[in-house]
Amino acid sequence: MAALPKRIIKETERLVSDPVPGITAIPSEENLRYFEVTIEGPSSSPYAEGEFKLELYLPDDYPMCAPKVRFLTRIYHPNIDKLGRICLDVLKDNWSPALQIRTVLLSIQALLGAPNPDDPLANDVAEDWKKDEKRAIEVAREWTAKYAVKS
Amino acid sequence: MSTYEDDHNLRENTPPRSGRNNRSGGRSGQPQRNHRTLSAAIDSFIESNNPHSSAQVPSQTVHDTFSQALSLLATEEGSELALQLLDTINSEANGGAGGEKHQGVTDEFLDSLERVKLKDVPNKETADCPICTNLFVDNEYPLLVRLPCNVQHVSGKKSKGHIFDMECIAPWLKMNSTCPLCRFDVVAADKTRREKLEEELRKLKEEDEEEEEEGWDVYG
Known part of the structure; x- marks a missing residue:
């Protein structure tokens, strides 16, 4: 395997020495491009009190390409499907090499606080969300209590 | 007993050269000629994507033949998929004009x-x-x-x-x-800058011409 780019080493060191509040990212021992991530749900959202596990992978052409990120914990959210795939512009067309692992994870945390049912990935959830937002938020809260329990 | 050809609605003379041909043409038993167009296009496409290939096909040609083949499919089958693919490769070839994608620089x-x-x-x-x-x-x-x-x-x-x-x-x-x-x-930004420069050049040129005409009035 090719040597790990200096930027990835620097990012990893900083994630450990100066972690983002409410977010952890730990590189796997076998593959330093693979991170086990946890994100705490924002306090003013139905995901509050929940701790969500994600996996993050830095492709070979990172940072020219966005990291690949996926939720492992089940979550009821209009922009996250049941496979954990995330619909977020900076992970797709709006990626920029000036963004970093920490900024991407912060964007995902912000997405939890600001669901966008008009740009859905999980269509059924988005429809529920638009039809009856109160009920949808209630379901999101139930799922958080059921699946996203802090370990 | 029905033969493989019968089952797959193939003509007896159609040489089943590869699975690819059978799949693309077999469904409606189209004239043999069309199979060749498509298979040639696909072959050249594959060849051009193979770095070890000795005969490199320019990507423009590949794009053309591939879209030709797809439009053939689309007209004969009215295939939604073919039309979609056609749209995709055309918009990619045009740099996604009107789309959000930004193409790279030279x-x-x-x-x-x-x-x-x-x-x-x-x-x-x-x-x-x-x-x-x-x-x-x-x-x-x-x-x-x-x-x-x-x-x-x-x-x-x-x-x-x-x-x-x-x-x-x-x-x-x-x-x-x-x-x-x-x-x-x-x-x-570069395009606007160039356009402005060209605009200025044109204005300067026009002024020059006007001056020349005036010059003739005075001295002519």
Whole structure:
């Protein structure tokens, strides 16, 4: 395997020495491009009190390409499907090499606080969300209590 | 007993050269000629994508033959998929005109970027490249370039574009013509600049011609 780019080493060191509040990212021992991530749900959202596990992978052409990120914990959210795939512009067309692992994870945390049912990935959830937002938020809260329990 | 050909609605004479041909043409028993067009296109497409191939097909030709083959499929089957694919490759070939995708820049454009000396970088002791995050001062042989971001806001003064290592920004700009920090579209800016220059040149030319005519009035 090719040597790990200096930027990835620097990012990893900083994630450990100066972690983002409410977010952890730990590189796997076998593959330093693979991170086990946890994100705490924002306090003013139905995901509050929940701790969500994600996996993050830095492709070979990172940072020219966005990291690949996926939720492992089940979550009821209009922009996250049941496979954990995330619909977020900076992970797709709006990626920029000036963004970093920490900024991407912060964007995902912000997405939890600001669901966008008009740009859905999980269509059924988005429809529920638009039809009856109160009920949808209630379901999101139930799922958080059921699946996203802090370990 | 029915043969394989019967089952798959193939003509007896159609040589089942490969599974690919059978799949693409077999469903409605189209004339043999069409199978060949499609299979030739697919073959040339595969060949051009194979770096070890001796006969390189220019990508433009591949694009043309591939879209030809797809339109053939589309007209005969009315295939939704073929039409969709056709749309996709056309919009990709046109750089997704009207779409959100930004195409990359040319090597000439990269060469034309403003070079910046380390001593002219603001806060040069702490300034780093936003892409590799290394300090510019740590680089023994820095080759720094400034993108023309926000050029339109600058009045007379030097532009305050974002600075990157050439090595880092080049591969990005070749894929995407926006500044990684402010998403300023450098190609669009370059185009406007050129258009303005051409406009000015044309005006100057016209003025010249007018003067010439006046000159004739006076001296002629």
